[in-house]
Amino acid sequence: MLTHTYDTPKAPERVVVIGANGFVGSTIVSELTKAGIPVRGLTRKEVDLLSSEGAQRLLAELKPTDAVVFVSAIAPAKNSDQMIANLHMAQTALRAFAAVPPAHLLYISSDAVYADDANPVTERSPLAPSTTHGMMHAARELMFKSDGKSPFVALRPTLIYGANDPHSGYGPNRFRRQAASGEPITLFGEGEEQRDHVAVEDVARLAVRILQHRSVGALNAVTGVATSFADIARLVADNFDPAAVVKPLPRTQPRPHLLHRFFDITECYKAFANFHFERLADGLARVHREAAAQAEGAGELRRSA
Amino acid sequence: MTASPKIAYVGMTHLGLCSSISAASKGFETLGVDLDPDLVAKLEKGDLPVNEPELDDLLRDNRQRIVFTTEPDKLAGCDVIYVAPDVPTDDTGASDLGKLDQLLALVVEHARADAVIVVLSQVPPGFTRARQRPGRPIYYQVETLVFGRAVERATRPERFIVGSPADPSEPLPAAMLTYLEAFGCPILPMRLESAELAKISINCCLVASVTVANTLAELCERIGADWSEIVPALKLDARIGPRSYLAPGLGIAGGNLERDLATVMRFSEAHGTDAGLVRAFVANSRHRKDWPLRVIHSEILANLPEARLGVLGLAYKENTHSVKNSPSLAFIRHLGPWPIQVYDPVVPASAAPHPSVTGAASALAAADGVDALAVMTPWAEFRELPLDDLAKRMRGRLVLDPYRVFDPKAAHAAGLDHRTLGVAA
Numbered sequence: 001m002l003t004h005t006y007d008t009p010k011a012p013e014r015v016v017v018i019g020a021n022g023f024v025g026s027t028i029v030s031e032l033t034k035a036g037i038p039v040r041g042l043t044r045k046e047v048d049l050l051s052s053e054g055a056q057r058l059l060a061e062l063k064p065t066d067a068v069v070f071v072s073a074i075a076p077a078k079n080s081d082q083m084i085a086n087l088h089m090a091q092t093a094l095r096a097f098a099a100v101p102p103a104h105l106l107y108i109s110s111d112a113v114y115a116d117d118a119n120p121v122t123e124r125s126p127l128a129p130s131t132t133h134g135m136m137h138a139a140r141e142l143m144f145k146s147d148g149k150s151p152f153v154a155l156r157p158t159l160i161y162g163a164n165d166p167h168s169g170y171g172p173n174r175f176r177r178q179a180a181s182g183e184p185i186t187l188f189g190e191g192e193e194q195r196d197h198v199a200v201e202d203v204a205r206l207a208v209r210i211l212q213h214r215s216v217g218a219l220n221a222v223t224g225v226a227t228s229f230a231d232i233a234r235l236v237a238d239n240f241d242p243a244a245v246v247k248p249l250p251r252t253q254p255r256p257h258l259l260h261r262f263f264d265i266t267e268c269y270k271a272f273a274n275f276h277f278e279r280l281a282d283g284l285a286r287v288h289r290e291a292a293a294q295a296e297g298a299g300e301l302r303r304s305a
Numbered sequence: 306m307t308a309s310p311k312i313a314y315v316g317m318t319h320l321g322l323c324s325s326i327s328a329a330s331k332g333f334e335t336l337g338v339d340l341d342p343d344l345v346a347k348l349e350k351g352d353l354p355v356n357e358p359e360l361d362d363l364l365r366d367n368r369q370r371i372v373f374t375t376e377p378d379k380l381a382g383c384d385v386i387y388v389a390p391d392v393p394t395d396d397t398g399a400s401d402l403g404k405l406d407q408l409l410a411l412v413v414e415h416a417r418a419d420a421v422i423v424v425l426s427q428v429p430p431g432f433t434r435a436r437q438r439p440g441r442p443i444y445y446q447v448e449t450l451v452f453g454r455a456v457e458r459a460t461r462p463e464r465f466i467v468g469s470p471a472d473p474s475e476p477l478p479a480a481m482l483t484y485l486e487a488f489g490c491p492i493l494p495m496r497l498e499s500a501e502l503a504k505i506s507i508n509c510c511l512v513a514s515v516t517v518a519n520t521l522a523e524l525c526e527r528i529g530a531d532w533s534e535i536v537p538a539l540k541l542d543a544r545i546g547p548r549s550y551l552a553p554g555l556g557i558a559g560g561n562l563e564r565d566l567a568t569v570m571r572f573s574e575a576h577g578t579d580a581g582l583v584r585a586f587v588a589n590s591r592h593r594k595d596w597p598l599r600v601i602h603s604e605i606l607a608n609l610p611e612a613r614l615g616v617l618g619l620a621y622k623e624n625t626h627s628v629k630n631s632p633s634l635a636f637i638r639h640l641g642p643w644p645i646q647v648y649d650p651v652v653p654a655s656a657a658p659h660p661s662v663t664g665a666a667s668a669l670a671a672a673d674g675v676d677a678l679a680v681m682t683p684w685a686e687f688r689e690l691p692l693d694d695l696a697k698r699m700r701g702r703l704v705l706d707p708y709r710v711f712d713p714k715a716a717h718a719a720g721l722d723h724r725t726l727g728v729a730a
Contacts, residue, residue, distance in 0.1 A: 124588070224603070266595040269602050274642040276607040 001123050002210070002217040002271040005104075005151065009212035012067040012104065014038040018047065018058070018093065019072030023165050024108055024157070024200060028069055031204035037211070044072070049089035058096035067211050068102035070144070076133040083132040083139075090140045094147050104214045105150040106207060111158040111220060111263075113138040120264040123156075123218045141218075153210055155203070157221035158263065161283065162200035163290040171229065172197060172284055175236040176291060179244035185237055189251040191230035194260040196222045199283040209272050223277040224265035235281050239288035309333060310480035313383035315408055316390035317344055317373065319355050320425065320450050324389060326360065327459035329367035331487045336383055337373040348373040356624065359456040380415040384480040387446070388412055389425040394560055398567025400429060406436075413441060421478045423467075427561060429568050430501040433468060442470040444481070445497050447504040453624060464491040468500025508565040509583070512557055514550040516586045519593045522553035522727035532727030533709070553726040555597070555632040555707055556590035558622065563587075597636045597679055597705050600724055604703055605677045606643070613700065614645045615675035617668050618682025619652040626651045632707075633681030634658055646671045650684055669698060676701030683708040692719035 015032050019025040020041025032039040040061065047057045049072060062068070070093060077083045097105070111121065112134030118125040129135040141154045161172040168174045175185045203221045210219065230246070237244035268275065278286070310333065314325035317339035329335040339345050344354065351368070353360060364371070372379075380386055390408050392400045405426050412422055423444040424433050433445040445468035451458050465485050467477060473494045476482065485492050495503070522532040532553055540547045557563060566583050573580035605612050621631035628634055637645065638658045646663045647654050648671035654664025665671035668687055672678050672695050680687055687710045696702070702722040704711065709725045716723035724730050 122592075124591075264592065264599075266592075266599055269595075269598050270639050273639055274606075274610070276602070 001267055002153070002215045002219045004271070005214035005216065006212070009209070010214070011035070011037050012211050012214070013065045014040060014063065015067045015069060015211055016061060016102070017041045017069045017071065018049075019043075019070065019108075022071060022073075023162065023167075024160065024203060025069070025071040026164070027162065027200045027204040028071065028108075028207045031201065031208050032211070035208050035212075037208070040066075049092040050085060054089075054092040055095035058093060059099050062096060062100040062102065064100055064103065066102050067104040067106065067214070068097075068150075069106045069108065069207060069211070071108040073136075076131075077136040078132065080132055083136040086136045087139055087143070090143050094143060097148055097150065101149040103150065104211065105144060105148055105152050106210055107141060107144050107152070107154045108203075108207070109137040109141055109154040109156045109218075110134065111156050111222065113141065113156060116258045116261075119260070120262040121220065121222075122264045123220055123267045151214060151216045153216050154218045155207055155210060155221050156218060157203045158196045158198055158223075160200050160203060161197050161287060163287045163294060165200070171195070172232055172236060172287070175233050176239075176284075176288065179237060179240050180291070180295070184245040184247040185233045187229055187233055187246065187248045189255060190248050191233060192228050192259065193256060194226035194228045194262075196224070196226050196261065196263050197232065197280055197283075198223050199278050199287075202277050202283075206268075206272070206275065209275060215271065219267060219271060220263055220265065222263040222265055222268075223280070224263055224268075225277075225280065226260055226262050227280055232280070232284070235284050236288070239285055308483075310384035310484055311336070311382055312484055313338060313380055313386040314425075315339075315377075315380070315386060315388045315412055316426075317341075317348060318389055318391045319357075319452070319455065320391075320448055321387070321389035322348075322353065322355060323357060323360060323450065323455040323459045324387065324425065324448070325371060326364050326367065327456070328484070329370040330363050330460060331484075333370065333484060333487070335371045336379055337371060338375070338377060338380065339373070340375055342375050345373045345375050355455075357453065357455045363456060363460075377411050377415040380412060380420075381417055383416070383420060385421045385423065385478075385484050386412055386416055387423045387425045389448070392426045392428065394564045394567075398560075398564045399571070400427070400564060400568075402428065402432065409436060409443070413438070413443075421481045423481070427504060427564065428501060430498050430505070430572065433497045433501065434470070437470050444469060444477075445500050447500055447507075449504075449507065452622075460488075462488055462490050464493055466500050466503050467492060467494045468497035469494050470497055473499075505565045505568055508562050509569065509586075511550050512562055512566065512586050513582075515552075515554065515557060516589050518551045518553045519556070519589055519726075523593070525727045526729050529729050553707075554593070555726075556592075556594035557586070558630065558632070560630060563590075594632060594635060596707060596726065597632075597681070598639055600705055601640075601677055601679065601703075604722075604724075605701065609676055609701075612643050612676045613674055614640060614643050615665075615671045615673075615678040615699075616645055616647045616657075617649075617671055617678065617680045617687055618684055619647060619649040619654075619656055620682050620684075623682055623684045628652055628656050631682075633679075636679065636681060637662075646673065646675060649682065650686060669694060672698040674698070674700050677703040677705065679705040680708065680710045683710045687711075692716055692721065696720050 020029050021043040029041045074082050077086050113127045113129050114121050114125045115128035116130050127138045129138050145152050165173040178185050206221050233246045237246050312328045312333045313336040314321040315338045325335050325337040390404050423446050425448050436443050447466035525532045536551045539545045569583045570580045619633045644661045646665045648665040648668050692715050696719040704721045704723050706725045713723050
């Protein structure tokens with residue numbers, strides 16, 4: 001649940017984005033810039049939160065009037081080493097925040113903090129992660145909330161898609177890349193599991209609104225619409241001309257016990273009444289155009305070089 | 306004690322007033338005590354602050370047997386004294402028992418030593434036991450007031466549930482027994498804690514039924530079933546019953562039910578018992594309350610940024626001007642970015658928590674040019690609306706009608722996209 005400090009949006013003096021080079025971080029920087037909000041993006045090159053000078057370096061960048069977006073992570077945290085490394089990063093940031101507490105702290109978390117069977121998931125669902133990745137995000141939320149002195153908010157996105165997603169996990173991004181390289185789009189089994197997918201730009205636009213209202217609490221960045229992987233594959237395939245082939249593959253593992261996952265997004269309607277998510281079909285078509293334009297641009301660069 | 310005991314009710318609340326007039330109607334000399342002189346002056350003139358079917362007539366017919374007063378001294382002449390103030394709750398559903406305790410102290414001070422004192426307000430288990438003093442037993446009696454049916458409930462109760470500070474197998478005090486037997490229904494004496502929990506148990510059973518209805522009605526909406534077809538089948542099952550609470554609604558309405566759920570959760574926390582079921586009732590209620598908001602967002606607002614909306618009804622239910630806990634206001638509160646037109650037969654548009662609200666002169670006028678219309682209070686006059694006219698006046702087709710005020714078939718025939726609880730669109 002989200003509580004707004006400012007009912008009427010008010011731009012923060014400046015927003016520092018920790019993890020500005022990443023897929024989500026860079027999109028937040030770009031949406032903040034579009035909204036005319038001064039932003040300082042920090043990358044690992046400038047502030048390495050795993051290095052011994054990390055806290056000092058971060059401290060040198062911070063002003064007490066800054067709102068901070070913490071989106072830096074080794075993700076997904078696939079094992080305990082990566083989980084612990086992520087917690088160290090948060091601990092380093094907290095050392096800097098102890099000296100200069102941000103005016104507002106937004107942590108980009110994940111829907112992996114919820115139990116797999118918490119249908120329909122809401123912000124009130126208990127945090128009960130089933131993976132080291134989910135536990136890492138839940139632990140970081142708790143660290144920031146309990147150790148930090150700043151008004152704290154967690155934004156918990158579900159599966160994210162976008163043209164610049166560096167990951168190729170099962171879903172829209174992998175499907176598009178498979179199709180773009182002329183391969184068939186492959187599904188596990190019939191791809192009947194339904195999941196919520198959110199455009200990275202929508203996650204960033206929610207982050208901007210949260211910063212403008214100095215909201216505290218938690219909000220899921222989810223569209224409220226669950227779509228089967230088979231339908232997503234078909235949507236992606238149809239963006240190609242000719243349409244790409246979608247190929248079910250025999251499952252190598254048993255079908256997941258939890259076939260579907262649904263979210264109830266009423267809290268988002270209440271927090272940001274006139275915010276609406278891009279429809280998945282529209283978002284996938286847009287991403288297709290953007291990725292095609294990027295590929296063309298890259299081709300031109302290669303040709304001109 | 307006289308052959309016919311004299312009865313008093315202290316606290317001329319909805320409950321106290323209906324109960325005292327009911328006592329007079331059974332032939333008992335009755336005293337209605339309240340410390341508010343304005344209220345007592347009105348009551349003496351026959352001017353009732355509550356609107357209940359039959360209540361005005363019942364008072365007029367029995368006026369000679371009832372006296373309203375602000376003077377607690379007069380309690381000395383009474384044999385059975387009921388204490389019935391409202392017990393307000395805070396946001397967490399916890400009761401503020403301060404006023405009840407004050408009134409109870411006043412009653413103890415003025416009652417004769419042989420008078421029977423009975424707490425009638427809704428109290429948490431343990432309350433009445435903790436108020437016992439040597440030589441001054443205090444009884445507890447369950448009230449089952451239903452707004453809009455208060456006279457029927459008070460004059461023709463199904464049973465009396467009485468908490469006794471003594472051994473429940475001992476007979477009740479003669480004056481109390483004479484009074485209660487006049488109603489001709491079963492009397493169930495039990496220990497105080499049982500009676501206090503009986504009241505909560507009744508409400509939990511009602512909430513359980515409503516939650517079953519709401520849970521399965523939502524499923525109906527997704528799988529092509531119609532809950533309204535299922536309900537008659539359930540009611541004919543003797544184990545469920547013809548008067549079971551199976552109408553789907555926008556969560557649990559009414560603060561008293563929520564208070565009892567909060568009490569069970571608080572007590573289970575204090576005593577280490579499992580209240581998972583009750584938490585599930587609360588969670589489902591919260592979920593269903595937002596049905597109109599979810600539908601209007603997914604069907605209209607997500608696609609139509611310039612939407613214009615109409616709302617029929619602001620009161621929390623029909624036949625009242627009260628907007629406390631009103632689902633309509635809860636809905637409107639979250640529609641800030643869109644202009645709305647509202648109409649309620651008694652509540653003014655200014656009650657709507659919205660920055661750009663227009664009050665319409667009639668229900669039909671509230672539909673003028675709107676993209677979606679929500680019927681948020683089931684006022685009888687809305688049932689009579691000509692749906693063809695309504696459809697012509699609207700710009701869009703969507704009608705949210707959680708309480709099924711409009712006949713779904715007639716609404717579809719008028720070309721409306723009619724959405725209601727318990728059935729798919």
